[in-house]
Amino acid sequence: MIGLNDYAPIVGQEVIDQLQRLAERLGPRRFIHVNSTRAGGGVAEILYRAVPLLQQLGLDVKWEVIHGDQKFFEITKAMHNALQGYKVHLSPAMLDHYREINRENARKFTWESDFVLVHDPQPAYLINFLRPQAKHWIWRCHIDASRPERHVWKFLQEIVSQYEASVFSMSQFAQNLPHPQYLIRPSIDPLSEKNRELTTAEVQEVLDRLEIERDKPIILQVSRFDSFKDPVGVIEAFRMVRRHTPCKLVLAGGEAIDDPEGPRIFAEVMEAAKDEPDIQILLLPPDAHHEVNALQRAADIIVQKSTREGFGLTVTEAMWKGKPVIGGAVGGIVLQLRDYTTGFLVHSPEGCAFRIRYLLHRPEMARRMGKMAREFVRQHFLTTRNIRDYLTLMILRENPTERIMEL
């Protein structure tokens, strides 16, 4: 089992010591996370590692998952989309169903806790039934809620307002709420299968298996085949680059099965890549973490040409592997990439093509940018920072009137 000390060679012993002191100061608090899935998705990935690490630090941590029927998850998916700005209509019957499933789950939860962190809208309504069972209720929103759909947000706002604080991933996602809001940026786990160091042989084995030759520089985008990830725009950019410089493009990801446009976008991608031997489209299963890791390590340049993005953890993963990243100037990508320093921000297929060419012709610059990108991630976007933020959040909420806490 991976322990806290395994992170010391990566982040430095002082970071681990700091976590231990924070946890000592906090004491053996009971801390419950509630979300709606134990596997799949960024929240589960973060909790999968954060929960045992917090336990090692002496906290009594539990991870509870709510259960619901298909109708419930269709409703909460619609809420998710509405928070991201889609026009969505939720009927009174749907909202009743949402409340009812939360009520059913609440009956099963008999725990008592000091802190409860409720992730995203699915279990948010639990507070209505369980409030006396915990001292501090905090809502954690992982979704890009910068421009939520008004009606759905009004409904959620009423629920969320009952919490004593909320946490968002980016300052632009913060909302008008009657309680303190905090910023905890997402993180990646450097020891997970998706991010751990791989040997050259391990990388080569994956390339052989996926039939990718390393005869030309590899440009890679890892993402779902979703219109907001603009895979067709990446192909356009690649074709522009190819007129001048030899290279190959790998588009790797899964189909967006919860996106009604998914099959259409995938068909468009296949059409755009037709008759082009230097474009490889890989449909990978959701748990192909090892393969994604190897592909990112094999790539020369990594692209994330999104036209809309929450935070963009694929960018963080690529940066952690010391690669120069070219990203769309949207959402959290803007926070992660800085031109000529840790990557390039682009606004169009033309911009993407231009920067790919720029980096292909300046390998020294690409190496330097990749190195800086890795250090930037080390300092700000690894699991240990997320753990520190959880501990700090708890200390701050136990002392709500203090703006500067001296321990």
Place this chain on the structure above:
Amino acid sequence: MPMPIGKKAINLRELLQAVRELDESVLYYHIFQSRLAIAQPGEEYPNEFARWAATALQDIKLAEKLSSFDPFDYDNLAQVRQAVVDILEEYLWDIPYVPWARSGFEFYFCEASTVVMRSQIRADTLLKFCESLRKVGLDSMYYHFFEARWRLGVRKADDFSFWIETNFGLPELVAAIRGIDIYFYSLREIRDTLLGLIHQHLGELCDRTQ
């Protein structure tokens, strides 16, 4: 820990209005604390207003002006606020249009709650101090080098030079440390610069491990 306050500016006029009205804690965050919360390696601009002018408004002239003001020239945050307001007002006065942020680059205001804790790394000799500097985290550098200037109430004095002066004298080293142009360095660079200065003044004493 950063705390978004749910307000934003989409053009320079809105930024000016916000700087006039928002709490000092917001100003303090964007001028000082943001470098601890998140800072790109080799950050070019010393505060978030200057960086926003350069990257969001793409107005390098304004970014130059905002970079050249030194918050440590002022006695309190009210004066710092007035200095920023003066720069923005004067700039807006002289141009016939209001610069707008490009889409996705709006300025989102934050403040912060701070938790300060002892690192349990102690030094009672200069030799130990040198060793310790290599061990402490960058947040310690922020606390002792930036936060200290407001805490001690002497803009040019940080905890490190204050400790060296009080315990060992060494006026040349103290002056050299206080002469570091900290507003333009990253926390990592400040640590390296500090180590360099101490080495320069104390020579191989710092390299000894026993």
